[in-house]
Amino acid sequence: MRFTANYTNKVDKKGRVSVPSRFRALLAASEFNGVAVYESFKLPCLEASSREFIDGLSEQLNEEFGAFDDEKEALAAALLGGTFDLPFDAEGRILLPQPLLRFAGITDTAVFVGVGEKFLIWEPQAWEVYREEQRALARAAALKLGALRRRPELSRGAET
Amino acid sequence: MRFTANYTNKVDKKGRVSVPSRFRALLAASEFNGVAVYESFKLPCLEASSREFIDGLSEQLNEEFGAFDDEKEALAAALLGGTFDLPFDAEGRILLPQPLLRFAGITDTAVFVGVGEKFLIWEPQAWEVYREEQRALARAAALKLGALRRRPELSRGAET
DNA sequence: CATGATATCCCATACTGTCCCATCACGGCG
DNA sequence: CGCCGTGATGGGACAGTATGGGATATCATG
Numbered sequence: 037m038r039f040t041a042n043y044t045n046k047v048d049k050k051g052r053v054s055v056p057s058r059f060r061a062l063l064a065a066s067e068f069n070g071v072a073v074y075e076s077f078k079l080p081c082l083e084a085s086s087r088e089f090i091d092g093l094s095e096q097l098n099e100e101f102g103a104f105d106d107e108k109e110a111l112a113a114a115l116l117g118g119t120f121d122l123p124f125d126a127e128g129r130i131l132l133p134q135p136l137l138r139f140a141g142i143t144d145t146a147v148f149v150g151v152g153e154k155f156l157i158w159e160p161q162a163w164e165v166y167r168e169e170q171r172a173l174a175r176a177a178a179l180k181l182g183a184l185r186r187r188p189e190l191s192r193g194a195e196t
Numbered sequence: 197m198r199f200t201a202n203y204t205n206k207v208d209k210k211g212r213v214s215v216p217s218r219f220r221a222l223l224a225a226s227e228f229n230g231v232a233v234y235e236s237f238k239l240p241c242l243e244a245s246s247r248e249f250i251d252g253l254s255e256q257l258n259e260e261f262g263a264f265d266d267e268k269e270a271l272a273a274a275l276l277g278g279t280f281d282l283p284f285d286a287e288g289r290i291l292l293p294q295p296l297l298r299f300a301g302i303t304d305t306a307v308f309v310g311v312g313e314k315f316l317i318w319e320p321q322a323w324e325v326y327r328e329e330q331r332a333l334a335r336a337a338a339l340k341l342g343a344l345r346r347r348p349e350l351s352r353g354a355e356t
Numbered sequence: 357c358a359t360g361a362t363a364t365c366c367c368a369t370a371c372t373g374t375c376c377c378a379t380c381a382c383g384g385c386g
Numbered sequence: 387c388g389c390c391g392t393g394a395t396g397g398g399a400c401a402g403t404a405t406g407g408g409a410t411a412t413c414a415t416g
């Protein structure tokens with residue numbers, strides 16, 4: 037399950053969006069014909085993955101913590117309480133609930149970004165901004181890596 | 197039995213609320229056509245689940261604590277004694293008893309939050325506050341969640 | 357036994373989520 | 387270069403849900 041690349045799709049008046057077919061193909065393996073979508077904890081966007089993935093996490097919570105564990109309760113509330121199981125319609129679209137649209141600031145367009153075992157759903161503008169930041173970081177990291185390869189012994193002070 | 201997502205519904209003057217159909221669908225498996233609702237021990241909200249689940253909990257209490265443990269007695273009494281079996285009416289609504297409404301501070305609107313094997317019923321404002329706190333904690337606990345995963349490669353996507 | 361408050365039941369109505377079908381845009385293939 | 391298949395969009399039709407009221411049972415009381 038490796039989501040990659042990014043696609044920009046329209047969100048119609050009813051709140052429907054087509055999930056990129058490439059992504060849908062990856063999710064086909066899932067028993068549930070749809071995606072589990074939730075609000076990202078760190079970023080102003082939505083995250084989506086197979087329902088099994090989320091199930092796995094919540095199961096872990098039940099196993100690792102006791103039935104009456106406070107921390108488990110809190111994590112479950114944050115994770116499951118914010119996760120919507122959205123089924124695909126015949127055309128491969130999902131209906132994004134108002135709360136999710138509001139959280140991500142999405143109105144009529146959404147950007148789907150594959151990031152490994154899950155994908156993000158952004159409001160175009162926000163995505164542009166975030167992307168710029170990441171590019172800057174990547175650039176810095178690349179330079180650093182380059183420096184490391186060329187002169188391993190000197191890498192410590194090689195901030196270019 | 198896996199409750200997820202959150203829905204906001206109206207509570208009419210009579211104290212009736214529609215239980216989200218998705219939740220109702222999950223409870224359909226239960227022989228009792230309704231839900232078991234009780235006051236949460238830790239949070240200022242109500243908790244609800246199938247009658248069967250409550251029975252399971254009380255059994256668990258017997259296992260986790262000694263048979264004559266005072267705490268167990270207290271918990272069991274509070275849980276079993278304070279639980280209301282609320283049946284669905286023809287429209288899928290339940291009538292929340294005054295005591296429960298007062299406890300949760302619910303007046304004309306209620307938020308249903310799925311948290312796995314049960315769901316919570318909150319007063320909107322209170323839920324919003326609690327939710328923000330939990331999101332912050334969840335962000336902090338991200339590493340912990342990652343550590344819980346059996347398959348480490350699954351946690352390597354973009355940062356949650 | 358009468359009475360008011362409370363719980364049920366039933367019906368009417370506005371919405372919203374789904375489903376189905378038509379149109380378009382884009383590439384690949386005769 | 388036009389035909390065709392797949393994916394993305396839009397809209398309309400309908401059924402399932404969420405809500406509100408009013409009429410009817412129930413029950414604890416005075």
